[in-house]
Amino acid sequence: MNKIILGLKTASAKAIAFALLTASLLASQVALAAVHNISLTAEVLPNGQYGYKRGDKAVIPGPTLFVKQGDTVIVTVTNNTDKPAGFKVPGLSAASAAQAAPNGGTLSYTFTATRTGAYPYYGEGQQLLGLFGAVVVDRADGKAESFVDGDGAVKSVRTSDLSKQFVLFMVGSTFWATEISKTGIETPLWTNPTLGAMENDVVRFHVLSIGPGHTFHLHAHRWLEQGTTSVIDTRLMADVADSHTFTVKAGTGVGAGDWQYHCHLFSHMEAGMHGSFKVYSTKGPNQGTGNSIAGASPYGAIFGNTSTDAGLVTFVISDEPGMWFRSARSETIFSVTGSTRSLEVIPPGSSVNFIMADTNTVHTMTSLLWPSGAGNPSNGHHSNNGNGKSRGRGTAITEHASMPFDQTRAYKGGGIVKLTTPGLYVFTCKVHPYMFGAVIVDDPDTEGLDLGDTINLATGIVNLPTSSDLATRLLRTFFIATAPNNWQNFSSPAPWKITYPGVPVRITGGAVANLSDVLTARYGNDMVLTPQFSPAVPGVGEVWVDTQFEKTAGKTKPGTITVVDTSNWKVSRKIALPQINMNNPHNMWTNRDQSVVYQTQWFDNKLTLINQKTGALIKNIRVGEAPAHVMTRPDNDDITVTNNGEDGISLIPAGTTEVSQMLPTQKSGQQATNPHGHWISADGTQVVTPNIFTNDVGFYDLNSGAILERTPTGENAPGAHPIAIAMMPDSSKYYAANLLHHSVSVLDRNGALKKTINLIADYNPIDGTIQDRDGDGQATVGILPIQLPVSPDGRSVVVANMGESIIVIDTLTDRVAKMLPCDAGCHGANFGAKKGGGYYAYVTSKFSNELIVVDPDPNNDGNLSDAMIAGRIPLVSDSSVPSDDQVSSLAGYGGQGVLAIPNVYNSWVKNLPGEWKEQLTAAQQDPSLR
């Protein structure tokens, strides 16, 4: 009947037919409507994910609820998890979600199956971790979706004709599947399974999605878009929740074979979102039984859970400090490690699942290091076409070339990767490069956890022994970054204690050692922290520090701004902005008259305008994903924001509060650059960006939008990761920090590369010794350089290195002049005016709660060899400090962006209003006078 209607041309005939259909459906509903009472429980699975249970065990997706149109369904859920568990079916009911309290609470939810089709049911809050399943509402007359046969004929189908049905959930970048046999037996197929069918079987697919959207594509098969006569082979699954049911005749017109199904979003493809629809024939190369093959399972083999099936560990990608890759069973992991929640252990052949379930922006799941054997030696290196366009991915022609794992664009979703080679794997996000998750693939037949003989790094270093200083230093960095209880607390007199897992590990040459003992022996522990002190000479104005990890009671997302008064070196204000749930405030700048502070939210998509005098919110503006740095044009005060999660710079004309355009940072069709910490030329007409995803520095004309130059940095290392730009006051030179290449690139105003300053020339990565190897008379090291401002007078470059050092570079020679110690996670740096002349560099550290004040030239003689730490200022406030929210934890931590007010950089200082100018010396007011 449905087919007849679709074929009718005239409206009146259609109306009559529709009335007839409605009448017949209503009649059958009245006759057949049933009431279903369904009892479910919500459970925690062995890998820490959640699942609904009806029967012997909880499954993902949850049990498929088959009902007929018109039926009433009463669902009760008992919650056996430690989190609230919900239930709702938004596709069938407008009722709000029911909630069951943790640890035994119950809920009841009733809906009527008014419409046919598949609809996701899920529990708000944990749905991306497994609390989801499908309600399938069949027609009362027994008909299912028609299929398109090989000759183009549309064949009607009854549900009794179906050989089998698949429920396929697209969540993150992983398929979760279950199969329903002809007799109604449901078998979980878990992640990215091989879906089996015999050729010419009539198979019904229920494709559903929860969370960020997808497109579903199945090779060589076509089907009808629901409710239309349109033949499609790819279907958009919209954001939040969507569903699509269709029927195919397996292999019709195309024959047997391993036909790939996958998401067609490119980053999701790269993140592993695919499986096979295996159509078997009765003979020939594709001979088989039509059985499906399950994928990696939360019940399979993982650390602490013995099984013969392939297991699955899951990392929740989170905005939460230190837990950016949080194992779904984080408390279990914490009880073993005593520190990190971002480490998992699996046997070879099990898989790692990533799900961006607790974040507001885009990320990548990118290999930072992996066992040398896990990449393909002939094809596994990054390619580089000489245009700064490198792709950090290995070939997949060989089965085991799964490393490096990477995606070309930052995105929302997740990822899944099977790991087969024993050893250590560390994943990061290219946008937020201190987000770390580690996996040890441990061969159960060897003694100790396998770190492997050697590792390869994303920067092109291959076969680095796991016993080397660089390898263990990276491990130490991992255990500090991912464990807030390992951070430096300057507000406590207790020594700095780092808790490492005290487990035996197997390293280079098969040696077995206690991991904690090795790291303690090499890098010490229970270290007494340097006492804090104020600089003898005050600064001018205020220093605003993004204490990006500090948590407050009035919001769920981390981050505050800590304002320090440089006249007395005391915290004068905390700004949390609970009304907008400010999320990971990263970098700041001011307008000309210094009345408005611009604040980026790096784990979000907003730029926030704040009143400088009161700390009050002025406006929250959507700019683009993962906005990193903000800066004004000195010539017209327009605002520029780098969208670190995308491919351009957002422009907001001065005096407006809306993005007018996004300036592309690459030509159309080229790989996205994902710029981070930019700088603007002295005349305001050029912007210079460190292009992280393409490993180059870009020069762009801000008036015309023209791409002027793209200069590769890091001596063509595949993942140099340029992250911040600085500039001589007259734009005669630009400096770029290459985070993973441990170097500073020096470029002229036209973008020509003049020099690469190697910050680890004196460092031996094998034995860790630091001695003068580059012949400059000093032994210095700057591992993982981040911000590197040039002093407003153009004399010095102060480089903050995450590897706990500050490097001062002399701009006359472009050589290292001095090394100073820094705190854990040393990150941000910017200059402000020193009272009476000269400048201070204010240096922040993510994993400490203090601000370091550097005086690069205390006696102002132009010789930087006496550069020194002038003060160490606490960023922790007491209750007397004005604040818009109550600090709840991680007090003073997360120091990243830093901004001195007044802004005394050359071109900007000239525009200061009188009240600020009068506090500066003549040389500070015009640094070019020097």
Next chain:
Amino acid sequence: MKYQHSDAVGDFFASDHLRYSPVAFSFERFCRGLALPSALCLTMLFLPVQESVAAEHQIEMAAEQLEDGVLAYRMVEHKVDKVNITSRYSKQATVPGPTIVLTEGDKVRLTIRNGITMSPDQQVSVHVHGVHYNILSDGSLKIINKIDNEGAYPDHGGHFYTYIWDVAPGTAGTWPYHDHNFETHNGAEDRGLYGAVIVNPASGTVTASNGSSISNVPIASIKKDYVLYLSDDAFWGMEIDGATRQQTPLGANPLLSANSGDNVRFHLIAMGTYLNRFQLEGYQWVDPGTTRLINSKDIGPLENHAFTIKALGSANYMNANFSRKLMGMKGSFVVTQ
């Protein structure tokens, strides 16, 4: 022998690759390669054909490297029933690649050559959507299809790969084709290796909107076809003249021109990582497979959306996705009165 196609499934492809000839087109040998009974295999390949209109296409394309790291397909030769129509295409490799216009019932034999010499150990392929082909014409890697690496290595050594498409009834529509094999099993579609296949219905008509009502119009009445690929940062356009069938690459975010009253057909295909929302201001068109008129369409990567309208007035087209619109993903549809 390094760059020669591996002979995993019999002698058809191996010998074919070494001695390519337009007439050496043996389904029997092909079927032997698949170890299927000839009758079954032939049934599979020759599902009901509309003899009166079916055409045989011999197509050879090359994948090449453009400046700025962009990769693209170029039409080397296209013969329809042995008539050479190659002059309809751009002489250069283009983004999007050549638009392959077919009719339900046609047969296609498409050979890909690889002119991307920067990666001598990397294949390129053509994976097509919509039409029929067996597993050897999937254009994927062996780790996906479990049979063979179905693409071409750089062709110093004369290497190529040939696909056979059955443009069966029921496959009418606009479909993407793209690489599936370069560097990884995901291919390099995001670097420019993509194009469109237009399968015209055997009926010779399509549904069109004149802004308020719907009618069937002859395909022959369509004055222009616009292929618009929504890549992540721009619309990439290709125009086909209805009379001459000449294809003109239009570049990024092109200006589309038409005369008032003309029937024109839009072929939208998305590609990349973003979800898109297409709008053509002031116009309403038919949502495919329905009798609904719409003025906005959400299109995800590799979805297609084709519609025919009567050009009435100038309008802007755009991708209404927040950041994509700010990036300049929009253009003009200029209608001359």
